[in-house]
Amino acid sequence: MKYLDEFRDGDLAQGLAAHIRQAVEPNRRYALMEFCGGHTHAICRYGIEDLLPENIRLIHGPGCPVCVLPSGRLQAAIELVEREQVILCSYGDLLRVPGAHGDTLLKAKARGADIRMVYSISDALEIARAHPERPVVFFAIGFETTTPPTAVAIIQAQRAGLDNFSVYCNHVLTPPALRALLASGGEVDGFIGPAHVSTIIGSQPYEFVATDHQRPLVIAGFEPLDMLRAIAMLIRQINADEAVVENEYTRAVSAAGNRKAQGLMDEVFTVRPSFEWRGLGWLPHSALQIRPKFAGWDAERRFEMPPIQAADHKACACGEVLRGVKHPQDCTVFGTACTPDHPLGSCMVSAEGACAAYYHYGRFRQAAAL
Amino acid sequence: MIRRRNLFPRRLDIARDCVEMTHGGGGRAMAQLIEELFLTAFDNEWLRTQDDCAQFQVPAGRLVMATDSHVVSPLFFPGGDIGCLSVHGTLNDVAMAGARPLYLAASFILEEGFPLADLKRIADSMGQAARQAGVPIVTGDTKVVERGKGDGVFITTTGVGVVPNGVLISASRAQPGDAILISGSIGDHGMAVLAQREHLSFDAPIQSDTAALHELVAAMVAAVPDIHCLRDPTRGGLASALNEIAQQAGVGMRLQEAMIPVREPVRALGEFLGLDPLYIANEGKLLAICPAESADRLLAVMRAHPLGRAAAIIGQVVADDHHFVEMKTVFGGSRLVDWLSGEQLPRIC
Numbered sequence A: 001m002k003y004l005d006e007f008r009d010g011d012l013a014q015g016l017a018a019h020i021r022q023a024v025e026p027n028r029r030y031a032l033m034e035f036c037g038g039h040t041h042a043i044c045r046y047g048i049e050d051l052l053p054e055n056i057r058l059i060h061g062p063g064c065p066v067c068v069l070p071s072g073r074l075q076a077a078i079e080l081v082e083r084e085q086v087i088l089c090s091y092g093d094l095l096r097v098p099g100a101h102g103d104t105l106l107k108a109k110a111r112g113a114d115i116r117m118v119y120s121i122s123d124a125l126e127i128a129r130a131h132p133e134r135p136v137v138f139f140a141i142g143f144e145t146t147t148p149p150t151a152v153a154i155i156q157a158q159r160a161g162l163d164n165f166s167v168y169c170n171h172v173l174t175p176p177a178l179r180a181l182l183a184s185g186g187e188v189d190g191f192i193g194p195a196h197v198s199t200i201i202g203s204q205p206y207e208f209v210a211t212d213h214q215r216p217l218v219i220a221g222f223e224p225l226d227m228l229r230a231i232a233m234l235i236r237q238i239n240a241d242e243a244v245v246e247n248e249y250t251r252a253v254s255a256a257g258n259r260k261a262q263g264l265m266d267e268v269f270t271v272r273p274s275f276e277w278r279g280l281g282w283l284p285h286s287a288l289q290i291r292p293k294f295a296g297w298d299a300e301r302r303f304e305m306p307p308i309q310a311a312d313h314k315a316c317a318c319g320e321v322l323r324g325v326k327h328p329q330d331c332t333v334f335g336t337a338c339t340p341d342h343p344l345g346s347c348m349v350s351a352e353g354a355c356a357a358y359y360h361y362g363r364f365r366q367a368a369a370l
Numbered sequence B: 001m002i003r004r005r006n007l008f009p010r011r012l013d014i015a016r017d018c019v020e021m022t023h024g025g026g027g028r029a030m031a032q033l034i035e036e037l038f039l040t041a042f043d044n045e046w047l048r049t050q051d052d053c054a055q056f057q058v059p060a061g062r063l064v065m066a067t068d069s070h071v072v073s074p075l076f077f078p079g080g081d082i083g084c085l086s087v088h089g090t091l092n093d094v095a096m097a098g099a100r101p102l103y104l105a106a107s108f109i110l111e112e113g114f115p116l117a118d119l120k121r122i123a124d125s126m127g128q129a130a131r132q133a134g135v136p137i138v139t140g141d142t143k144v145v146e147r148g149k150g151d152g153v154f155i156t157t158t159g160v161g162v163v164p165n166g167v168l169i170s171a172s173r174a175q176p177g178d179a180i181l182i183s184g185s186i187g188d189h190g191m192a193v194l195a196q197r198e199h200l201s202f203d204a205p206i207q208s209d210t211a212a213l214h215e216l217v218a219a220m221v222a223a224v225p226d227i228h229c230l231r232d233p234t235r236g237g238l239a240s241a242l243n244e245i246a247q248q249a250g251v252g253m254r255l256q257e258a259m260i261p262v263r264e265p266v267r268a269l270g271e272f273l274g275l276d277p278l279y280i281a282n283e284g285k286l287l288a289i290c291p292a293e294s295a296d297r298l299l300a301v302m303r304a305h306p307l308g309r310a311a312a313i314i315g316q317v318v319a320d321d322h323h324f325v326e327m328k329t330v331f332g333g334s335r336l337v338d339w340l341s342g343e344q345l346p347r348i349c
Helices: A010-023 A037-046 A071-084 A092-096 A105-110 A121-130 A147-160 A174-183 A196-201 A204-211 A224-239 A259-268 A292-297 A318-323 A354-369 B028-042 B082-095 B116-133 B188-197 B214-223 B237-249 B264-273 B292-304
Strands: A030-036 A056-063 A087-090 A115-117 A136-142 A165-171 A190-193 A217-219 A245-247 A269-271 A274-277 A281-284 A288-290 B062-070 B100-111 B137-145 B153-163 B179-182 B229-231 B252-256 B287-290 B312-318 B325-328 B334-336
Touching: A010 A224, A030 A037, A030 A174, A030 A224, A037 A056, A037 A224, A037 A354, A037 B334, A056 A174, A056 A318, A071 A087, A071 A105, A071 A136, A071 A165, A087 A092, A087 A121, A092 A105, A092 A115, A105 A115, A115 A121, A121 A136, A121 A147, A121 A165, A136 A147, A147 A165, A147 A259, A147 A292, A165 A288, A165 A292, A174 A196, A174 A204, A174 A281, A190 A204, A190 A224, A196 A204, A196 A259, A204 A217, A204 A245, A217 A224, A259 A269, A288 A292, A318 A354, A354 B334, B028 B116, B028 B137, B062 B082, B082 B100, B082 B116, B082 B153, B082 B214, B100 B116, B100 B214, B116 B137, B116 B153, B179 B292, B188 B264, B214 B292, B229 B237, B237 B252, B237 B287, B237 B325, B287 B292, B292 B312
Parallel strands: A030 A056, A030 A190, A087 A115, A087 A136, A136 A165, A190 A217, A217 A245, B100 B137, B252 B325
Antiparallel strands: A269 A288, A274 A281, B062 B153, B100 B153, B179 B287, B179 B312, B229 B287, B252 B312, B325 B334
C-alpha cells in the first residue's frame, strides 16, 4: 500500500537497526520515553524492541487520552446518561473503561441507557439531527489531534441551531503533561515526541524540554521506520551531549503546526485552570473547556454534572505505568486479575494503552521471563 | 398445487405488503406466506410434502450436525446478503469436519412490518445458494415478533452431513511440525459489511467473500485424507480461530506476516479505522492444518480450486506450553497474536 509499505520495509529496518547498534556506547544505558500510546502500540505490534540493542530501554508515556481520563469523569458520564435519559455518543474505546466500583458505559448500556458507539463526532451530529426530540451528548476526549473536529462540530451545531446537541469536553493538552513528567524527576534521557498531536501544534511548543530540562526530543511518525529513525536521532544527540527538538516527521509536522486548526480550537475552547489526570494528578492549565459563548453546547453547563471522586482499583498500577515509573508487567494484576476482557484499569482497555499493547502483542515475553 | 391455490383466493402482494403478526400465527396467512414465498424460493420434494419435518436416507459414515444464527446488519451488503450468508455459514461449519453437507433446515424470526419484497429477495438468495451448493433446505419454521422487537429478520440454519469413513478432522489433532494454510485473502466479509454500514466507499467496493466451501474441502480431503484440522475463521477472524485451535490442541503457532494474504482495500480500510484484518470476519475462507510433508500437495489442490486461488502457507504449529500464536512481522520483529478481546465489529454475520 503506497505511503505505508515504504515506512514498514524490513530491509530498511535492518539497516537502521545495525546503524543504531553501532552508534550506542556499550557501557551507556539509554532510557527513551515515547509520549504517545500510538507509538507504544507500534513498538509492540512491529516488534521494534527486538531490533534494538539491550542498553536502549523504551519507557511508555501517558499519551493515551482514554487512559488519563480519571474514573470520576467517566462515572459522571454514566450518571448523566442514566439520570437525564440523553443519547450518549462515545468512541468504542471508552465503553469498557471502569468508572466507580467497576461500572462501565457498556454495563449502563446493557441496563438500558442509550449509548451509541460512533467513529467520529460528525456521526454524533447526525444522530442529533435525526432525533430532535432527544438531548444528544458527545463524550469528547483526546489530545490536540481530536480537538479541532470537536471545535468544528460545536460551530456547526451553533450555526444550524442544533440545540439538542452538546459536548462533554475532556480534551487535554500535551505540553503540560510533558512538563509534569519532567518536573517529577525520572530517568528519561530523551523523548520520542508525538506524531499526530504535533501536526496540529507544531514542534515549537516542545522547546522547553530542551531549553529548561536539557533533554532531546525527536518528533516521530507512527510508522515503525519513523520510530527507528527517531531513536537513531536521539542516540546521536545523547552521545553528543546535545539537547534540541528535532523533527523526524517532516512529511506532516512543521514548526508552527496547523494554524487553521489552532484558530478553531482557540475560537471554541479556553484553558481550564486545572484538570485531573489519572496517574499525574491535578495539572494546571492542562485541559480545555468550552468557551461561555458556546455554553448552550457544553454538556457540563446544560446538565447538572457534579464532580465525582472515584478511586481507582487499589491493585491497579495504571498511575505508575502512565508516569513511566512501572512497566505494564511490573503491575501485580497484569494479565491475571486485569485483562482486556476484565480490565481493572484504563491502560488495559484503550487501543492506545500500554498494558493493552503488552497484553495483545507481547505477552510471550513476559511468560518467557516467568 | 391447484387445490392449494383455492385456499388463497388473493395472492400475496409481495411488492407492497409487509410481514404481519398473522404471518406467524399458524393460520391461513402463515400457510400462504410459506407456500407463495418460501416454497417458491426453496422448492424441493421434502418441502412439497408440507410435513412438519423432513425424512431422508443417509449414506454410510459419521453424521455431522451444525447450527448457526444470523443477525447481520445491514441485511444486504456488497457480495451477498443475510440469505446466502445463512446457507454458506452452516454448510461451512458442516464441511469443516471434512463432511459432505446433505440437508439444511432454516428458521426465521421476522419483525412485524418487514417488507415482503425484502423477504422474498432474501429467500430467493437462500434458495439460489442452496441449489448452487446442491444441498436442499428441507424443513423450516417461521415466527413473527412485534415491530421493534426484532431487526427485520433473523435466520437460524441447521445442517447435517456425512463424513466418509477414515477421515478424522478435528482441532485437537493439530501437532508440532504441522503446516498452517489459509485458502485466500482475509478480512473481506467483515470489512464489506462495515464499509456498507459506515457508508465508506472505494473505487472498487470491498465484496464479502461469502461462499460455500464444501467442494473445496472435498477436493482437499481427496488429495490429503490426513488433514488434521479445518476451521472457517468467521467472527474474531484468523487470529481468534488460530488461538482456539492452539488452545484445543495444546500447541503454539508461529506465523509469517508477509505470507498472509490481505487485499489492498481491506488493508486500507483497516488502517483507516484502526482495525487489524487478522481479527476481521471471513465467510468464504478456511484454515487448514496438515502434516508438513503434505503441505505443498494440499496447497496445489487448494490453488486449483476457484475458492482457493490465493491460498498460502502462513506458518507452522510448534510445541508451546503457553499455547501462544506468535507472528514474525514484515518489519523483522515478532509479536503475539492474541485472542480478540471484546467485540470488534458487532452484527457482522
